[in-house]
Amino acid sequence: MEELKLKAKQLLAAGTVKVVIGYGTGTGDVRRPVFVRSADKVDDLVFDGSCTQNLATYLTKVEVRAMGRMAIVAVPSTLRSILQLAAEKQLREENVLALAMLDGSMKELAAFDAIEETVATIPDAISATDQAMMDKLTAMSVGERRAFWAAELNRCVKCYACRSSCPMCYCERCTMDCNRPQWIPVASHGIGNLEYHMVRAMHLAGRCVQCGTCGAACPIGIPVHLLTFFAEGTVRRQFGQKGGGSAKLDYAMSTFKPDDKEEFIR
Amino acid sequence: MTERYTVNESALGALVAAIANSGRRVLGPKKVAGRIDIGELTSFAELAKDGQSMVSAKGTVFPKVERLMKYRYAGKDVVLDDVEPGAAPTVLFGVRPCEAHAFAALDVVFNWDYKDKFFNTRLANTTVVAVACTQADESCFCTSVGSRPDDAAGSDILLSKLKSGGYMAEISTEKGKAVVALAKDVFQPLTGSADVVPAATVAPAFDAKALEQKLATKFDNPVWLEQSLRCLGCGACAYVCPTCVCFSIEDEADTRQGHRLRTWDSCGLRMFTLHASGHNPRDKQSQRWRQRVYHKFAYYPDRFKTLGCVGCGKCSRACPVDMNLKQHLAQAAQTP
Numbered sequence: 001m002e003e004l005k006l007k008a009k010q011l012l013a014a015g016t017v018k019v020v021i022g023y024g025t026g027t028g029d030v031r032r033p034v035f036v037r038s039a040d041k042v043d044d045l046v047f048d049g050s051c052t053q054n055l056a057t058y059l060t061k062v063e064v065r066a067m068g069r070m071a072i073v074a075v076p077s078t079l080r081s082i083l084q085l086a087a088e089k090q091l092r093e094e095n096v097l098a099l100a101m102l103d104g105s106m107k108e109l110a111a112f113d114a115i116e117e118t119v120a121t122i123p124d125a126i127s128a129t130d131q132a133m134m135d136k137l138t139a140m141s142v143g144e145r146r147a148f149w150a151a152e153l154n155r156c157v158k159c160y161a162c163r164s165s166c167p168m169c170y171c172e173r174c175t176m177d178c179n180r181p182q183w184i185p186v187a188s189h190g191i192g193n194l195e196y197h198m199v200r201a202m203h204l205a206g207r208c209v210q211c212g213t214c215g216a217a218c219p220i221g222i223p224v225h226l227l228t229f230f231a232e233g234t235v236r237r238q239f240g241q242k243g244g245g246s247a248k249l250d251y252a253m254s255t256f257k258p259d260d261k262e263e264f265i266r
Numbered sequence: 267m268t269e270r271y272t273v274n275e276s277a278l279g280a281l282v283a284a285i286a287n288s289g290r291r292v293l294g295p296k297k298v299a300g301r302i303d304i305g306e307l308t309s310f311a312e313l314a315k316d317g318q319s320m321v322s323a324k325g326t327v328f329p330k331v332e333r334l335m336k337y338r339y340a341g342k343d344v345v346l347d348d349v350e351p352g353a354a355p356t357v358l359f360g361v362r363p364c365e366a367h368a369f370a371a372l373d374v375v376f377n378w379d380y381k382d383k384f385f386n387t388r389l390a391n392t393t394v395v396a397v398a399c400t401q402a403d404e405s406c407f408c409t410s411v412g413s414r415p416d417d418a419a420g421s422d423i424l425l426s427k428l429k430s431g432g433y434m435a436e437i438s439t440e441k442g443k444a445v446v447a448l449a450k451d452v453f454q455p456l457t458g459s460a461d462v463v464p465a466a467t468v469a470p471a472f473d474a475k476a477l478e479q480k481l482a483t484k485f486d487n488p489v490w491l492e493q494s495l496r497c498l499g500c501g502a503c504a505y506v507c508p509t510c511v512c513f514s515i516e517d518e519a520d521t522r523q524g525h526r527l528r529t530w531d532s533c534g535l536r537m538f539t540l541h542a543s544g545h546n547p548r549d550k551q552s553q554r555w556r557q558r559v560y561h562k563f564a565y566y567p568d569r570f571k572t573l574g575c576v577g578c579g580k581c582s583r584a585c586p587v588d589m590n591l592k593q594h595l596a597q598a599a600q601t602p
Binding site: 026027028030032033034035053057058061062063064155157158159160161163164165177185186187188189192213216217219220221 | 495498499
């Protein structure tokens with residue numbers, strides 16, 4: 001953590017970056033996002049095992065980008081998000097500096113290549129709790145699974161905390177807010193909730209870095225991250241492509257290859 | 267004229283049963299899978315006695331989706347079908363005094379220039395049984411907004427825990443008396459004082475009147491940008507809030523028929539003030555965050571002579587990025 005503060009101090013004092021996006025102490029025991037813009041405020045930064053939220057969502061926030069070059073305290077999922085954002089042309093290499101926090105030490109990563117190399121050495125990790133839940137859901141019959149999600153999604157209030165906290169949901173005009181035509185119902189009834197979450201999972205299939213921030217953000221306690229985990233997992237298995245692996249776009253859902261093994265497409 | 271009784275802990279189970287038997291549904295904070303939700307209570311034991319629910323109970327009078335009317339084509343004519351509010355008689359059991367207080371803030375809007383039959387019918391059919399707080403957490407700030415952890419305002423019955431076990435019940439309305447009448451044996455008249463467990467200590471964090479005056483001169487202050495940098499612009503705070511009352515109207519229809527719905531809306535969402543022209547007077551999150559603060563702490567007192575916040579802290583607990591309202595308001599109150 002001291003390494004991080006020292007680096008942040010240097011970067012800000014020299015003007016190399018205009019803001020360090022990191023974690024700070026919040027209410028009680030929580031960690032909250034902080035935006036340090038001067039060298040004398042680096043003590044606002046903390047880093048420990050409670051710093052799990054994926055902060056990459058701020059890399060596309062207008063007010064933050066407007067500050068200038070950004071440094072970001074990066075857990076592995078944040079590094080993956082940076083790559084996916086780069087692949088989707090949402091980030092320029094010169095505008096972001098990753099301060100990767102890995103195994104208790106800090107690594108400065110300026111180039112997307114360097115981030116790719118680092119990410120390749122980090123195993124994908126879904127938490128034991130989440131894996132157990134996914135296994136439980138997979139073992140259910142279709143009817144049981146439908147009942148589970150109907151009950152969970154019935155409680156959804158369409159606050160969009162999931163969408164807002166996700167680094168990959170950066171669209172200024174979300175297709176689900178469109179009303180000409182109205183693709184899905186806006187209202188927070190059963191079908192409105194179900195369709196919203198289904199569409200979001202499909203829009204993230206192949207782009208999701210499985211950080212779980214969406215599920216953590218839900219104020220109602222619905223494990224929405226499991227939906228995107230499943231969608232992403234399916235793409236990885238079926239297509240061998242994944243979200244957050246490379247700064248070059250490799251997106252199964254929108255790529256046609258002439259040597260596609262499926263016959264029906266010919 | 268407030269009536270006072272004592273109630274044994276064991277008798278409260280009989281009370282809940284009596285209420286349910288009278289055809290009223292009993293809703294209250296209950297533990298479900300490690301959370302506290304507002305759900306159907308079938309026994310007093312099910313009531314979550316520590317903490318508060320993540321979502322508010324406002325859904326009983328102002329649901330997240332409500333059908334207002336239906337319409338259909340009959341030949342060349344359009345037929346409008348009115349919808350009666352589905353207001354099942356309800357007892358909200360075990361909510362906090364802050365929650366009980368909140369209905370007044372909804373009432374001033376729903377009975378402002380138009381008497382909303384949906385809200386009014388539901389409110390008329392809802393009885394509020396609150397439980398005084400003996401504990402608080404870092405998000406609570408009822409004492410900064412003119413209330414207390416043992417405030418009876420807004421409740422039909424207030425239960426306060428007694429040191430010797432059981433509760434003192436303070437009945438302040440006809441609705442409250444009607445509930446007492448369902449289980450007369452449960453309520454023992456109380457004369458003299460009762461040895462209640464002390465109410466939680468909630469140190470005031472700011473002076474709401476002083477804040478209101480301060481806000482009048484701080485509209486263009488950079489503090490709003492500072493405070494809102496981490497805000498994600500979702501609707502979590504507005505939707506868990508017991509006093510947030512903004513709504514949207516949505517039509518769902520096909521070429522033959524449709525219905526008109528009222529749904530919750532949030533000023534924190536970007537599209538809240540988006541005009542059809544494409545112009546958005548609150549295009550930046552700092553403007554939307556400022557609006558939230560001003561609406562509750564400046565515009566509400568100015569227009570309705572009451573605050574638009576009860577200090578429950580649900581917004582702070584629900585926020586994915588810990589936008590602690592109490593902290594923000596204390597900071598705003600001290601802004602030079």
